[in-house]
Amino acid sequence: MEPVLEINDLSTHIQLSRSVVQAVGNISMSIAPGETLGLVGESGCGKSMTGLSIMRLLPNGGKVVGGSIKLSGVELTKLSDADIRDVRGNEVAMIFQDSLTSLNPTMNIGRQIAEQVRKHRHVSRAEALERAAEALSIVGFPNSKERLDNFPHQLSGGQRQRVMIAIALSCDPKLLIADEPTTALDVTIQAQILGLLDDLKQRLGMAVLLVTHDMGVVAGRADRVNVMYAGRIVESAPTTELFTHMHHPYTQALLGSIPLLTQNRSERLFSIPGIPPDLTDPPPGCRFAPRCSRATDQCRTEEPALEPATNDHHFACWHPVDGPIVRTTIAVNGTAPAPAGAGEAEHSDAAPGAPETVAARNGSAAEPAFGARGWQSGEGDDRLLVVDDVVREYPVTSGVILQRKVASVKAVSGVSFTVGRGETFGLVGESGCGKTTLGKVIVGLEKADKGQVALRGTNVTGLRDRQLRRFRKDLQMMFQDPIASLDPRMRVGAILREPMKIQGIGTKRQQDKVIADLLGEVGLPANAVERFPHEFSGGQRQRIGLARALTLNPQVIVADEPVSALDVSIRSQVLNLMKRLQETHGITYIVISHDLAVVKFLADRIGVMYLGKLVEMGTGEDIYLRPVHHYTAGLIATVPEPDPMREKSKSEVGIKGELPSPVTPPSGCRFRTRCPAAQQICAEEEPPFRPFHPGHVAACHFPLQQPIDGGDPLAAQAGTAPTIAGS
C-alpha cells in the first residue's frame, strides 16, 4: 500500500542569533494508511520539530534544509505557502499539547470548528456548523448541537482536548499529527483521550503520527515506533519488537530507566549518565556515544547509519545490544492486576522475595491500631510526623468591594496519616486532589483550617512565627519545577548558603564546607558554586534543589513531584539519588506525585487521594497488587506502562467521567459519581476507613476485597476475611 506520509532524509535547522541548532538531522520514515507511528524521545531530540516540519509551522528561524516530505506522493517541501495552507488542517491535521492556549478564548467552539471547515470546503455557514456538530459527536460530546455555543473556558481540560481533536478531524485528514496530545492531562483523562484517538483512527482510517516522550503511551497505541535521540532516528521497529528486542543501547537504556509498577524497590534504577548533546555543536560520531557504555573509538568518530536488522526493524549502532535490561520485578502471578470489578482478590501473595522494608517492619511487627480517623502506623518513637484530620479550604468570594464568601474550594478535607522515622510516604492522585496543598500544609507554607500536623509530638500548625522558624529546619521541601525553584539572580553557592544564613548556623568557613560536601553528595562539580541556575540542565537544577533541602539536615523532606519536570533518562538519576541520600542521611520523605510508578518506587507506604480525601492507604504492594478502592484500581488500570503486551490487553477505559468540582464535592463517598460499584448508600453515607491487611486501609462501602474484621455488615455478607500475610 502506498504510504500516506513518506519522509526522506529530512533535515531541519533552527537559526539562532549566534548559532544554528541542527534540530532534525537526516531522518527518514513512512506511515501507511490506518497506521499509528509513535515518535518517542526526550525533550530537545527533534520529535516535535519533525511534526512541525511536516506542517511547515516551524518556529522563527526554523527551516527545512534538506530532504523530502511526501504526502500521498505530493512533495510538501516544494509547495508554495498558499498551497501548504490548503494542506494544513485539510489533509494533515495537528493536535497540540496545551488545549487551553490552542483554542481561541473569545470564540465559541462551534465557530472554531466551522472556521476550518469553511476554509477547506466550499460550504455555507449552516452546513459548516452542521459538520461541526457531527465532529463533536464523533469525539464523544453528547447533545453536540447545544455544545456548539460553549466557550473554551466552560469546558474541562479533557473536553477541550476533545474539541481540538474535533477540529482536527472536521476535514477528514489523511494524517493526524498528535504532538504530546495527553501530556497536560490527568492519567484517567489521558486514557480516555488515547482510547478516543485509537477508536477514531480505526473508524476513519487515518494515519497517526503520535509524538510523545512517554514510552507507556506508545506501548499501547502505536503500531510502529521510531526512537529519536539528538535529532536522529536511532531505532525504528514494530512496537512489540522494539520493547522486547531492541538493538540500540539508547532504546535499551531509556526503557531500563523507567520505574515500573512491578519494579523491585530495593534495586537501583538503571540510569543513563550525563545529559543529551548540544545540538548547535553535535558530537562527530554517534550522538549517543558520550553517554553510551559500549562506545568505542569508532563510535566517537564515525556515525552509524540506520541499517535494517530485519525487514522492518532498523537501528543505527556499531555495537548493538539485544533485548532489554533484566530487572527483578515483584511477582504479579503473570497477570495484570485485576481492574475494577474483579471479584476474586489476589490477596496474600506478599511478594515472595521482596526485601524487608521499613514499612513491612512497621506494618507487620507492630500491632496495627485503627483509630477513629484512620490508621496510625507503628508506635512511640517511630511516629515522627502525624498528620491529623487536616482541612484546608480556599474561600470563593463574590463582589468586588465586599468580597462576600459565597463558597469554598475544598482542597483538603480531613486527611490523617502517620509517617515513621526514615520512612517514605507517598501521596498519589490526580491534579486537583489536594496533594500539593497538603504538602504545603505539612511544611507550614499553608495554614490548616482544622486539624494539626505534629512533628515529634509538637503541633507545628499552631506555632507562631518565631517558634515555627526553629521547626522549619526540620521540615524542608523539594519542588517540582527546577527552573522556578531556584532564584535566577543568585549563584548556587548563595542558594545553598541561604538556609544556613537564615537559621544562623555556622561560620562562613563551616558553611563553605557544608556546601562543598553537599555538592559532592548530589553529584555536581565543585565549580558549581560560582554558577547561576540557568547554566545548569534540568536534572542538575533538581540536584541543587535537593542539596538545598538537605542543607539544614532536616528530618522530613516533602518532595512535590520531584521528577515530573525531568526527562526520562534524567528522572532515574534523580530517583536513585533521592534513595541514596535517604539511606545516608536517614531522612523521612513525603513524596507527592501523580505518577504511581514513581511513588511506588520511592515510597514504603502510599496514600491515594481523591478530591481532598484519602481513599486508600497501604504499602506499594498493597496498592498495586491488592487495590481495595475502585478509584485505586481504576488508577492502576489507566497508568500507561512501557509494556506493549500489558497495554494492549487493557481494553476498557479505567475511570469514566471527569473530576467533580472541589467547590461542591459529591455527598457521601466523593468518588461515587465515577464509581462502577456506586449505590444509594454511597451518596448518603461517607464510608469509614476499614482495614484490609495490616497497615492497608481503605474507605469504600463496596470494596474489591474483604476487610479483616468483617465488622461491616455490608462487607461481611460477601465472604470471610482473607488470611493475613506476613503476620
Next chain:
Amino acid sequence: MTVSIGEIYEEVQPSDVAPEGGQIHGPRAGWKLALSSFVENRLAVAGAGIVVFFILFSFVGPLIYHTNQNSTNPINAFLPPSGAHLLGTDSNGFDELGRMMKGGQAALEIGFFASLIATVIGTLVGAVAGLLGGVVDAFLMRIVDVMLSIPLLFVILIVGDRYNGATVFSLSIIIGIFSWLVSARLVRGEVLSLRVRDFVFASRTMGASRRHLIYKHLIPNALGVVIVNITFQVADTINLLAILGFLGYGLNYPQVSWGDMLSNALNYLSDGYWWVVYPVGVCLVLVVMAFNFIGDALRDTVDVRLRRR
C-alpha cells in the same frame, strides 16, 4: 544476549572522576548574554554614545570651553557663530554653546537625581505592597491612585510660585516625589508574580523573614524592570524640566535649563537668529531619544535573559 544491570553499572560508572550529575555546559553568564545582546542593538549603542557625549559635553565641556555665564552683556547680543562664540550669543549676550553646557548639567542632574528618588521609593513601596498584600497593599495602592490623579504640573507650578523659584535640588525632590508611582506599580506587579514562585516558597520553608524575602529575592528579581524604568524616567524628567522652563517656572537665574533657553529664543524665531533655537532643540531631542533607545534595548535584554534561562 541480555545484559544484567550490574554489568552495565560497572562499565558506566567506573570512577569518581566525572561528577555523577555531569559537567556544566550551559549558556554563558547572564550579564554577558545581556551585554552582547545590548551591544548588538545598534540604536542602543548609539543611544549610549549620545548620553556619554552629553555627559562629557555638559560637565567636562565648560572646563575646556570657558565662557562667561554670569553677567549679561547686551552689546554682545545675538552675535552669529564665530571663532569667539562657536554657536553665537543669545539676547543677553551669553555664549550659546556655554549656556547649552550649563543647561545640560541641570537636565542630567535633575534627570538622574529625580529618577533615583522615584525608583527607591517606588521599589520599596511596590515590594512591600506586593508581598504583604491585603490591607497594606490596598492602602498603598490607593495612595498611588490619589497621587496619580493630581496633575504633577500644577503642583510644581504652585510650589514654584509659592517658594519663589526652584533649584536643581528642590526640583529633583518634587519631581522625584511625584514620579515613584509608576515604578511602584511596576514593582508591585513583578512582586505579585514573583512571590508565588517556588524559590520564594523554598526560602519561606527555611524560615526566612519578610525583610529577607524582599531584599534577597523580590527586589533583585524585579530589578530588571526597575532599571528599564529608570531610563524612561530620566527621559521623562528631562522633558518635564524643559516644559517647566518653557512655561517660565523652571530654574532660577543664574541657573538655566534648555527649556528656558527655548522659551527665550522663541521670541526671536522670526528674526533669523537660528543659532538660539535649533542647537538647543536638537540637544533636547537627542538626549531624550537616546535614553529611550537605551530603555528599549534594556527591555529587550531583560527579556533575552528570561528566554535563555
